Structure formats: C-alpha cells, structure tokens
Amino acid sequence: MMKKREMAWRVVGSVAFAAVLLASASCKKNSGPPNHGFPEGSEVNGWVRTGEIRTFAAEQLSDYIDGDAEKYLQAGVKSTSTADYKAKDQTQVVADIYAMSSATGAQKIFESEPAGTAKNAGVGEASRLFKQSLTFRKGEYLVRIVAYQEAPQLEQEMVELGRAIERKLAH
Amino acid sequence: MSDGHGKSRREFLKNMAVGAVAAKVGLLAAMEAGASESAEGKSTVVIARDEQLYGTSAKPEASRVEKLLDRAMQTFYRSDDPVTPWKKLVRPGEVVGLKVNTIGGPGLSTHIVLVEAICERLQQAGVKANNIVVWDRTNRELDRVGYKITNTGNGVRTVGTDSKEVEYEETASEFGVVKTRLSKLLTRTCDCMINVPLPKDHDLAGVTMALKNMYGVNHNPQDLHENNCCPYIADLNMIPAIKNKFRLVIADAMMACYQGGPMFSPEYTWKYNAVMVASDPVAIDRTAWQIIEKKRAEQGMKPLAEVGRPAKYLAVAADAQHRLGTDDPKRIRLIEV
Numbered sequence: 001m002m003k004k005r006e007m008a009w010r011v012v013g014s015v016a017f018a019a020v021l022l023a024s025a026s027c028k029k030n031s032g033p034p035n036h037g038f039p040e041g042s043e044v045n046g047w048v049r050t051g052e053i054r055t056f057a058a059e060q061l062s063d064y065i066d067g068d069a070e071k072y073l074q075a076g077v078k079s080t081s082t083a084d085y086k087a088k089d090q091t092q093v094v095a096d097i098y099a100m101s102s103a104t105g106a107q108k109i110f111e112s113e114p115a116g117t118a119k120n121a122g123v124g125e126a127s128r129l130f131k132q133s134l135t136f137r138k139g140e141y142l143v144r145i146v147a148y149q150e151a152p153q154l155e156q157e158m159v160e161l162g163r164a165i166e167r168k169l170a171h
Numbered sequence: 172m173s174d175g176h177g178k179s180r181r182e183f184l185k186n187m188a189v190g191a192v193a194a195k196v197g198l199l200a201a202m203e204a205g206a207s208e209s210a211e212g213k214s215t216v217v218i219a220r221d222e223q224l225y226g227t228s229a230k231p232e233a234s235r236v237e238k239l240l241d242r243a244m245q246t247f248y249r250s251d252d253p254v255t256p257w258k259k260l261v262r263p264g265e266v267v268g269l270k271v272n273t274i275g276g277p278g279l280s281t282h283i284v285l286v287e288a289i290c291e292r293l294q295q296a297g298v299k300a301n302n303i304v305v306w307d308r309t310n311r312e313l314d315r316v317g318y319k320i321t322n323t324g325n326g327v328r329t330v331g332t333d334s335k336e337v338e339y340e341e342t343a344s345e346f347g348v349v350k351t352r353l354s355k356l357l358t359r360t361c362d363c364m365i366n367v368p369l370p371k372d373h374d375l376a377g378v379t380m381a382l383k384n385m386y387g388v389n390h391n392p393q394d395l396h397e398n399n400c401c402p403y404i405a406d407l408n409m410i411p412a413i414k415n416k417f418r419l420v421i422a423d424a425m426m427a428c429y430q431g432g433p434m435f436s437p438e439y440t441w442k443y444n445a446v447m448v449a450s451d452p453v454a455i456d457r458t459a460w461q462i463i464e465k466k467r468a469e470q471g472m473k474p475l476a477e478v479g480r481p482a483k484y485l486a487v488a489a490d491a492q493h494r495l496g497t498d499d500p501k502r503i504r505l506i507e508v
Contacts, residue, residue, distance in 0.1 A: 062393035066274060066308075066386065067433045068374050070396055094276060114430065114472070116438060132437030146435055148278040149229040 037097045037141070037168045038083045044164035046157060047085045050092075055081045075108045076101035085161060091151040093158065095165065098142040106142040110135065121155075123162040134158040141169050213504040214451035214497050216458045219243035220507065224425060224444040230284070231425050237288045239446045240421070244292075246508050247448040254295045260419055261363060263297030268361030268416070269305045272368045272384050273312040278435035280316045281367050281423045285446065289365070289421060290327050305329040306356045308387045332356055332388070339390040347406035347492075351389040357412055364416045366452065369423045370459035372432035372439065376400040377475040377482035379433050380459040381420040381452040382408050382495070399481060405488040408452070408495055420455050422447040427459075429466040441466065453488045453496025454503045460485065 036053045054064070058077050061069040065080075072080070081097045100106045110126060113135070118128035124136035124143065132147040132154065143165055145158050219242040224231045241253040248256035261267050269289060271281035290303050301324065307313050310320050310331035322330040322337075330337060332354035339352040357364065368384035375396050376383055382404050386392035395403035408414060424447050430439035443462065449455035460482050464474055475481060489498040497503060 065434055066392050067376070067379065067383075067396065069393065070375055092277070116470075118438070130438035146278065146437060148276070148435075148437075 036081050036083070037143075037165050038081070038095065039161070039164035039168055043168070044161055046088050047161050047164075050084045050086050053081055053083045055079055071109065071112070072098055072100075076105035087151070087154075087157050089151055089153070091147055091149065091154055091157070093145050093147045093161070095161065096144045096146075097165065097169070098144075100140045100142060103137075103140050106137040106140055109142050110137045121159045121162065123159060124166055127162070129155060129159065131155065134162050136162055136166070138166050138169055143169075213502050214449065214454035215247060215504045215506060216447065216449040216451070216455050217243050217247045218424070218445050218447050218458070218505065218507045219246065220443075220445045222444055225442055231282060233284045233288075236282070236284045236425070236446075237291075240285065240288045240292070242508055243421070243446045243448045246506055254292065257292045257296035257298075260365075261293060261296060261298055263299075264302070265298065265362040266302045266304065266360060267293055267298055268356060268364040269303065269367050270357075270364055270384060270387065271305060271307050271313075271318075272387065273307045273316045273318070274387070274433060275369075275371070275428075275435045276312075277316050278437060279369070279371065279426060279428055279432075279440060280312075281369055282425055283317055285421075285423050285425070286318075286367065289367070299325075300327050301325050303327045304356060304360055306354070307331055309333045330356070344410045344412060346409040347402055349395060349403055349406040349410070351391050351395075351407065351410070353390075353410070353412055354388045357388050357416060361416060363418045364413075365418055366420045367423060368420070369426065370443070370447075370462060371428040372430050372463055372475075373400075373480070374432065375480065376404065376484060377480040378456065378460040378463055380422060380456045381449075382456050382484065382488055385413055388413065399483055401484040402487045402493075404484040405490075405493045405495065408488065409493055414495070417452070418450070420447070420449050420452055422449075422455060422459065424459070424462075427462065427466070429463050429470065430472060451496035451503075453485060453498050456482075456488075457485050457498045457500070457503065458505060 038049060038053055040049060056064045057079050058073060061072060061077060061080055078099045078101055083095050085093050085095060115128055118130050121127040121129035121134055124138035127136035131150055134145045136143050145161055147154055219239050221235055221239050224235050226232055244256040245253060248259055250256050269286060271286060273280040286305055293303055294300055305327060308331055310333060313329060313331055314320055318329045320329055322328050332339060337355050339354055340358055343350050343352050366381050366384055368380045371379045373379040376399055385407050424443045424445040426440055427443040428440045447455055485498045487493060488495040
C-alpha cells in the first residue's frame with residue numbers, strides 16, 4: 001500500500017516537474033519584445049494588423065528567414081517577431097522586430113547595411129527610409145517595415161507605423 | 172582515413188561512385204529535355220525579355236508573361252510552336268513537380284502568373300492537371316505569396332512539404348558533406364522536377380538561383396550555410412533524387428535582387444523583365460550571378476567577392492567531383508531574345 005502511494009506521489013511529482021520544464025521552454029520559445037511591440041487599433045492611425053503575430057526564437061529563425069538568419073545569429077538575436085499590416089489604401093507591409101541581446105547587436109546589423117539613397121526618418125536612434133522600406137534601431141531592437149509595392153503616401157505611412165512601434169517598445 | 176569532413180575515405184569513394192552513375196542518368200535526362208545543347212558541348216542559356224512586361228502596373232501582365240515564356244521555351248527547344256517544347260520536356264502520365272521559391276514573401280517570390288502559364292502549357296502537352304505539383308517548403312510561405320493550397324481534387328496541386336500528408340523522408344540521403352532528409356514530394360510524389368527559382372543576392376552564398384533553390388527540398392537548410400554555402404550547395408544537388416529528377420530551370424527573372432537578399436529588400440530589387448531557361452543549372456546560375464554583379468556595379472556597389480560573399484559554390488558545382496554543369500563562360504551559349 002505504501003509502495004503504491006509512494007509511487008503515485010512520484011508520478012505526480014514527475015508530471016509537475018515536467019510541466020514546469022515545458023512551461024519554461026515554452027516561455028523561452030515565445031519570448032519576444034514586450035507586448036510584441038506591435039501597435040493595435042487606435043495606437044496607430046491608418047494601419048490595421050492582419051493575421052497573427054509570430055515569434056521565432058533564435059534557434060528557429062531559419063524557419064522564417066532561412067539564409068538570412070545567420071547574420072542576426074552572429075549579432076546575438078534573441079527572438080524575432082513579425083506581423084503583417086494593411087494601410088487604408090490597401091498597401092500591405094510586413095513589420096519585423098528583432099530583439100537582440102544588446103544594443104550593440106542591433107547597431108551591428110544596422111551599420112552593416114548600405115545606406116544608399118536612404119533618408120533619416122527620425123525614428124528610433126537611427127533610421128533609414130527608402131521608398132518601400134523603413135529600418136530603424138532602438139536600444140536592443142532592430143525594426144524593419146517592408147512594403148510589397150510603392151504607394152503615394154507610403155513613406156509617411158511607414159514612418160507613422162514605425163513611430164507607433166517605437167512607442168510600444170519603450171513601454 | 173578521413174576526407175576532412177568526418178567521413179571515411181571508403182564512404183566518400185562510395186558516394187563518388189553513386190554520384191558518377193547519377194551524373195550519367197542526369198545528363199541523359201538533360202540531353203533529352205534540352206534539345207538545344209549545341210554540338211560543340213556548350214550549355215545554352217536563353218534570356219527572353221520584355222521591357223513592357225509590367226506596363227504601368229505593379230504586377231506583370233499575364234498575357235505578356237505567357238508570350239515571354241513561349242519565346243524562351245521555343246528558343247531553347249528551337250520550336251516553331253509553343254506546345255512542342257513541353258512535349259520534349261515531359262511525358263503524359265508523369266507527375267511533374269514545379270519547385271518554386273517563396274521565402275521572399277509577396278514582394279520577391281516566383282510569380283503565380285508564370286507558374287500558371289507553365290501549368291497551362293504542361294496540360295496542353297498532355298500532363299493531367301492533378302499530375303502537376305507546385306511546391307515549396309511550407310504552406311504558410313506559399314499561402315502568403317497568394318498560392319492557393321490544395322492537394323486534392325482534379326486540379327493542379329499546390330502544397331508545402333510541411334503539410335501533414337507530405338513531410339520529409341525518415342531516412343537521410345547524403346553526398347560529400349551533406350546529410351539530409353528530402354521532401355517526400357520530390358522522392359515519392361514527383362517523377363521529375365522543373366526548377367522555377369528567381370535571381371537574388373544572398374547574404375551568405377552571394378547569389379541564389381537554381382542550385383540554391385534546392386535548399387527548399389530538404390529538412391535542414393540551416394545546417395548548410397557555412398563557408399558561403401560551399402560545398403554544401405553543390406553536394407546537395409548531387410544527391411540522386413535531386414540530380415536525377417531535375418529536368419529544366421525556368422527562372423522567373425521578372426524581378427531580381429542585387430543586395431539585401433534572400434529576403435525582400437525593395438530598395439535593392441529591380442524589374443529585369445525576363446524569363447530564363449536552361450537545362451544546365453550551373454550555367455544559368457553563373458549567368459544570373461553576372462546579371463547581379465552588373466547591376467551592383469551600375470549602382471556603385473562592390474563585387475560580391477569583395478564584400479565577403481563570393482559565389483564560389485559555382486566552381487565546385489562544375490568541378491570534376493560534381494559535374495553539375497559548366498561555369499566556364501566560353502562554354503555557355505547565351506541567347507538573348
């Protein structure tokens with residue numbers, strides 16, 4: 001009888017331990033920027049998030065950007081979150097937030113890319129605005145907003161979305 | 172004795188023997204498909220261009236894409252009508268796989284309009300619609316670009332390897348330094364494969380087109396990126412299921428990317444307005460590399476080798492151990508139409 005009770009407790013203990021481990025692993029897998037950094041509804045004018053927010057831990061990053069993942073891994077990426085947005089004029093963009101282990105990592109990626117004809121959008125600590133994309137860094141975060149096609153007001157719209165993301169990341 | 176990659180010399184030689192047999196089989200298939208391989212042993216690469224492809228739209232016009240495809244295929248196969256080339260390429264009853272590239276999302280992936288045109292011509296050549304399988308790594312990537320996922324019914328099938336009814340082989344295939352599990356779509360479903368990539372800059376390999384597109388048929392592409400993906404790309408393409416089922420490259424060069432790839436970087440993407448065709452994947456990749464280098468130079472950018480991204484896998488793919496094609500410009504017959 002004692003043996004059965006002892007065994008039952010051991011099973012309960014093992015299950016509880018496994019549950020804690022799983023919960024811990026799950027948290028690690030989904031760890032991203034606070035609130036994901038993606039604005040919703042009234043937090044950003046003119047943009048609507050479409051679809052779910054997806055978060056990739058460092059070891060899963062190649063599932064999202066195979067071939068491009070290596071440079072982020074070398075710069076110390078912890079996780080990457082991504083979401084699609086649609087503007088009033090139906091322009092679609094994808095917003096990616098790379099959470100690095102330090103601001104140096106975000107800076108390293110940002111500075112490794114050519115500035116070309118980019119303008120400074122005044123978003124984050126440094127930014128590059130092209131006709132169809134906005135990249136900026138803020139602390140340990142590197143943010144990219146990429147549009148699938150050109151549109152008349154796109155640059156300004158991307159800047160507004162970028163600023164909304166920056167505000168979310170600050171909280 | 173080790174070959175330097177942790178494999179025994181015997182294993183290495185065994186793989187080399189298998190590779191040599193596969194190379195013969197692959198060469199025969201390529202010769203059968205690629206009627207335009209010239210007598211002097213050159214590999215033909217056709218580039219068909221249409222500067223009005225997009226008109227004033229953000230998307231290429233379907234009717235122009237169809238004509239562009241026909242022009243490229245008819246030139247490659249020296250045919251006066253648009254269906255004959257496809258009858259030389261495939262046989263009725265075969266299950267034909269179209270390996271597209273959708274990792275770049277809606278902005279930089281194989282255009283659906285080109286794939287639809289290929290499917291149309293394949294059916295006119297006698298291939299049943301449900302014997303055509305359009306595929307890539309994941310349903311999500313295909314869906315995001317706008318491909319409609321369907322793996323049942325009488326129509327053309329479109330499906331990712333991550334579908335529960337597909338997945339990867341349980342047993343690994345290997346050649347050289349590559350050990351990997353392949354998509355069952357390639358190993359079990361398809362009798363042959365048409366590679367439908369697009370020319371892009373690649374952050375590690377330098378250039379990605381036909382050979383690198385095969386990173387979408389195996390379970391562990393993330394393990395094959397060291398040393399500018401060399402010799403991984405060449406070795407992967409030597410695996411018999413890939414090498415033997417490959418028939419033709421029809422490259423979607425309507426858009427191309429010269430920096431910031433393989434993901435979509437709109438500021439470095441341009442309309443090249445072309446469809447390219449070749450049965451030699453190395454020759455067409457070398458041609459794509461030159462197109463990208465030319466564009467980089469025009470934009471005042473350094474050559475890929477000077478920024479640490481030499482496309483050195485091309486020379487390995489052409490070497491005596493691989494013989495996947497030629498990277499020698501003197502042996503590439505480039506036809507622009």
